[in-house]
Amino acid sequence: MSKAALPGFRDFYPAEFAERALIFRAWREVARRYAFVEYDGPPLEPLELYTKKSGDEIVGQLYNFTDKGGREISLRPEMTPSLARMVGARANALRKPVRWFSIPQLFRYERQQRGRLREHFQLNVDIIGEADVTADAELLAAAIDIMAELGLGPADVRARVSDRRLLHAILLSLGAAEEQVNAYYGVIDKFERQPRELSHEKMTSLGMSDANVARLFTHLGPTSVQSLRESFPDAAVLEQLDGIARYLGYLDRLGVGEWVVLDLTIVRGLAYYTGIVFELFDAKGELRAICGGGRYDNLLGALGGQDLPALGFGMGDVVLGELLRERGLMTPPSHTAEFWVAAENAERLPEVMEAARALRDAGGSVEYALRSQQLQKQKKAAQSAGAGYFVTLGEGPGSIASIQSLTAASAPSGIESATTIDALCQLLASRTSSESD
């Protein structure tokens, strides 16, 4: 028996679990502020749910199998099909726009490398039922606010946005054939990752003139609505630029404008995106995308549901975790005992237990030695466990001989001066009630 987890799978020891919890907390907190509500679906779905959307090639990248009832099954590689199925089943009953989020664990059978495992947790946030760019702005603002909630700033993370309708109009204005547009998307998607000459060559072989390819290339990378207006004074392009301008204006009003940059190289691999698309990157550009999403207005209809406008993003925990660790922001609070209760001799263990019970009832987090040990030994154990206070019981029932703070930062609540367990419990109880106000 190997002691290691399967390739691409992670063990979450308490230290790693605390990191995961830190990320999840930020996700849920920002989702709450934006009034998204949480849902979940099954981790196993019919294989067909994914082949219908992505074709049979997807099967090579899935954890799929035949179950004991002969059904073709897959672990979910993404959440959107499940979401589409759930929304589709109740499309008429749901209040629009639907604002939902989920934190599924997703699985892909692929060779692992940095930032890419066979399993990850991915926040999915979607808005369904609103076609205007207001929804696009709301969605991206939520993604960016998660970065801020985790302590990252515009200097750490950049949101690059584009619009497939805009790119489509630009390509047509440069003489691209309608049926070749997807092929052009593919080249533009790889623009940053391959030599410029190669991209140029691929574009011309798709039928675009040398001059027009060169014209397009000067606008790939960070750009602005203004410079695109001047360079492509085509009616269809200008109409799309108006939409983008409105979108960027809304992002300013939502307080995230300085994170955002217009960049036509953002295409996203998935064929189903129909409008604004975006990705969040670390500003140094060393890691994979932290988050990606956009508008997929035709997907719900294509999957057999009601045809509703929709948009959403996915944000994985792996790359995000790497960035946070790199920036020294992955410092989850430790969840060690607040109180370690101890007594001089082993005969008093029952009293220690009674004190622990009382403190726990009052909301305290309490540990004590589970075997009889010398007082010094108990204190050492308390320190080693990271307990906040070392409580030594006194002579009388329920009395406290001393309370020592073991951590550098001692609480200012006067806890150390309590002389009985009852008094300490009252302090704890008042703390709990004032916190919940």
Next chain:
RNA sequence: GUGACUGUAGCUCAAUUGGUUAGAGCACCGGUCUGUGGCACCGGGGGUUGCGGGUUCAAUCCCCGUCAGUCACCCCA
């Protein structure tokens, strides 16, 4: 799926051009000591050197295979 590089204790690393019983620090466990605090000292557990084969009197070291990790493709979340 393709290619390159790397695998020694839980972690970070040693081990003479191939040479006795593979070591150290940290961590863990036990003990002694010190009333102001995770100290000091003593002791202990823990390795089929990823795994399998080959060359050799002798392999952690050289060769082959395999598995795993890292990176780049591919693909994307």
